[in-house]
Amino acid sequence: MQNHRWLRTPDGTPRRISYGADYNPDQWPREVWDEDVRLMKQAGVDVVSVAIFSWAKLQPAEGQWDFAWLDEVIDLLHANGIGVDLATATASPPPWLTTLHPEVLPETADGQIVWPGGRQHWRPTSPVFRRHALALVEKLAERYGAHPGVVAWHVNNELGCHNAYDYSDDAARAFRVWLEARYGGIEGLNHAWGTAFWSQRYGSFDEIQPPRRSYAFPNPTQQLDFARFSSDALKDHLIAEREILNRLTPDIPVTTNFMIMGETRHGDYADWAHEVDFVSNDHYVTEGRDELAFSAALTSGVAGHRPWFLMEHSTSAVNWQPINRPKHGNELVRDSLTHVAHGADAVCYFQWRQSAAGAEKYHSSMVPHGGEDTRVYREVVRLGGILQDLQPVAGSDREPSQxxxxxxxxxxxxxxxxxxxxxxxxxxxxxxxxxxxxxxxxxxxxxxxxxxxxxxxxxxxxxxxxxxxxxxxxxxxxxxxxxxxxxxxxxxxxxxxxxxxxxxxxxxxxxxxxxxxxxxxxxxxxxxxxxxxxxxxxxxxxxxxxxxxxxxxxxxxxxxxxxxxxxxxxxxxxxxxxxxxxxxxxxxxxxxxxxxxxxxxxGVASELPEPLRGTVELAVRRAGDSRVRFLINRTDDEVRLDGIEGEYLVGDAVLAPRGVAVVR
Structure with a gap:
């Protein structure tokens, strides 16, 4: 990381484990906003990410801007003690931009255009897209950089989630520049790629293409370098937005949400981590809770064991798996606290209020379609209370293991x-x-x-x-x-x-x-x-x-x-x-x-009493002389924490099924 900086807070405000969600007020009538704020305060929410997919609302046409609604939202949240992680809104270009400039649309390895209608339909190497995106970032930074309610900048969103690999002519040109910087001369590339095989020797960088669809197997080092290049192209976009934000708003920390989860592998996040003030991550359960804990530990490793921000996870079911089952008893709390155990100092969800329309209307949220009188919202409020009890943990690093x-x-x-x-x-x-x-x-x-x-x-x-x-x-x-x-x-x-x-x-x-x-x-x-x-x-x-x-x-x-x-x-x-x-x-x-x-x-031994080994996961956070242990029940049975001494900040000596105890 550049220099670990955390969310801005008013002077004298003690650091806490922050709590919140992506918030999309532009999807709702104005009268819903006041109800949102009431429910946020009831749940203990203190931070929300705003304007992630609002480019078309903020800039309805080229040269036209509409910030009045966002002014009102940020003022309303700030007046109620809720900080804004303000997105740069560049994740999804508006229809007018792709209509005027279809050359920003990505191309597949088969040469097919990726059309608008979803999201992230832009080339990471498109100079046209970059120019329009950075103009938007500059407008936002100039307008909101002095607003006390903005606690962090949220660059783009899940960079490369859908558009990591673009095979367009823009990408080809940028790939050649990247290769020349890596190898210096064409003979260095020929040696590295082994181009003597299959008569692939290149006479100049101008002859090189991305690994588009071909007969047989594309050159393996070409494929590996294209993966590296694609990661770097996304990182370059992150840096371009960050540089504007740092220049215009030097006191506001900058982050972007990584996707350290499952088989998502398009970004070298250990490399990207050097470009943000604090690491943020999105995680959704796809392979069971051991993968969740592994991903949280890897996020901590990428963050250098410093506190990080859990930007997105789900309260219950998602909408994008073949079959989407809801979480059951204690899973909402256990999943969240597992991330905290591995260093998360903010716990946020996608999203605050469940959408009534669009592709993610069946994705769970903090406030479901059924409103506040629901099991999920009651669990949300319960977790908010637990996070309040964990203030002694805030700001502490994850303790390295053996x-x-x-x-x-x-x-x-x-x-x-x-x-x-x-x-x-x-x-x-x-x-x-x-x-x-x-x-x-x-x-x-x-x-x-x-x-x-x-x-x-x-x-x-x-x-x-x-x-x-x-x-x-x-x-x-x-x-x-x-x-x-x-x-x-x-x-x-x-x-x-x-x-x-x-x-x-x-x-x-x-x-x-x-x-x-x-x-x-x-x-x-x-x-x-x-x-x-x-x-x-x-x-x-x-x-x-x-x-x-x-x-x-x-x-x-x-x-x-x-x-x-x-x-x-x-x-x-x-x-x-x-x-x-x-x-x-x-x-x-x-x-x-x-x-x-x-x-x-x-010479490695378990730190847990023998009866707890295998049934309980242990993670430790430390700040100075204060050492806090998280004991997470991996089973569906009650577990007694015999032999665990200390002050129980959360839970007690009998762990409920899928329960968590936090002991200082």
Whole structure:
């Protein structure tokens, strides 16, 4: 982050865990606004994001502006003690703009135009769109920069959610500029991309296109670089808006909402985090609550363990899954407090009042269609009271753990390219399974960017760390020789930053450190598993691992197929630390058999009493000498918190099903 700055508050106002939602008053008659404010105050709301999709309302035609309604909304909220996270409104261009300038519309890899009618129908590299968007940002900054009710700027919205990959001529031109800056000369690109293969050698950057639809497989490094470029193009738009806001309103912090959740991977958020004053994130449950906790921990890692803003999540059902079920007892509160446990200092939803029309009218909100006399609104009010009780937590950092899981966007993009040993590999799934297995063992863990400082961790797990540069190899070796324990999995250390294979045998960049050598991969069929001597079964992947160093300890061997008796999991002391290798995907159940062996050797033990391990998730926040523990019931049963001493800020020693206790 540039310089961690939080929401502005009036002088003398104590910091709190903020609470609120996206607020869309322009969808409602004026008489509803007063009712909204009454219900917000009743629920304890102190911040709302306004004008996210209001460009067409603010600028109904080129050269015409209408700010009167927004003036009134901001004044009304401020008079009632509710701060405004004011959006720049650039997320969705109005119909007049795309009618006058259809050249701002994105193109798919097949050359098809993405037409208006939804949202985010704009090219991140379009100079025409950029000019109109920045004019809007400047107008907003000039008008509201001195308003005491504006507590933060909200750049765009979910940058790249729908328009991350544009293959237009604008994108092609910008891609060439990006490539020339990266490689310097065309021969550097030819080497990195391996263009001697399939007669792809380029004579100049002008000959290069985005990886549009082609026969066979597009060049893999071209695809990887296009993913990097696309992330950078979105980041560049963020910076362009931020620079105007910083110039005109230097005292107001700037953020934008990331999407660290599920398989959303278009933005390298560890990189983007350097461009905002505080990290914000949107998260919706798609794969169960362990993925929610993993994403919250990764958001904390991206934020450098400083407080962050949960900009969007849902009170109950969403509208965009094939089947949309409501949340049930305690889930609204538990999901929110899990994010707080991992560092969120603001809890907000999409949205405040459930829309009566439009594509998201069946998406839940803080005030449902049924109004205040509803289960959801009563839970909203209950959560508001709980957050008031958590003021001692506000401003505190998330306390680092003994264990870290490395997360790397380059490895995510690269490991799932086409023309690989298997197309079944899912990078994030492997990482989440390690996270879940650690929680099942009662181990608190961090999820951190691959280039984070690792010196404070006893154990670092690197799932599918596919891309390892020379610099990263040196950092990992220094971590191990300095006393840390590193565990790498299959398909790690395979390529450098250019997706060129490290020669000499796998796992390439890590082979010498691990003391092993693999000649070829042996991916498994969909319905195939392979036995290990520790009682676990591997899936997806296996390898014939040759132990080439005398001091390598074999922790598990394969017990089936032509690999019978061969090493499956290894451990090697190196310097003051150790490095281990897991050559197959074990899933959560298989990792349960392996983790005790790894944790014992790394000197890692659970902080929880034995009866709570696996049933309760632990997260810790610390400010100075104040240490606050969050104990989250992962089960649908009541759990007694025997052995947990301290002042209960939330809950008590009997955790309700899906309940949360907060203990200082």
């Amino acid at each position: 264990v870290a899981i490395l997360f790397d966007w380059d490895s995510w993009w690269g490991s799932e390219l086409d023309s690989h040993p298997t197309d079944r590999l899912r990078y994030r799934r492997e990482a989440v399974e390690w996270w879940t297995a650690l929680m099942n063992a009662g181990i608190r863990a961090d999820v951190v960017p691959a280039d984070a400082d690792l010196s404070g961790y006893r154990l670092v797990i690197a799932p599918v760390l596919y891309a390892v540069s020379e610099e990263r190899r040196a950092r990992l070796e220094a971590y191990v020789h300095g006393g840390g324990s590193l565990v790498a999995t299959y398909f790690s250390g395979i390529v450098n930053a250019d997706d060129r294979v490290w020669l000499g045998g796998y796992p390439g960049a890590l082979a010498e450190l691990l003391g092993i050598r693999v000649e070829e991969f042996r991916p498994l069929w969909d319905d195939e598993t392979i036995g290990l001597s520790i009682g676990a079964r591997g899936r997806l992947w296996s390898e014939p691992v040759d132990v080439v160093a005398d001091d390598v300890e074999v922790l598990a061997r394969y017990t089936e197929s032509e690999l019978d008796g061969g090493a499956a999991v290894t451990w090697r002391r190196a310097g003051d630390g150790a490095a281990g290798y897991v050559s197959t995907s074990l899933g959560v159940d298989g990792l349960a058999a392996l983790l005790p062996l790894l944790l014992e050797r790394a």
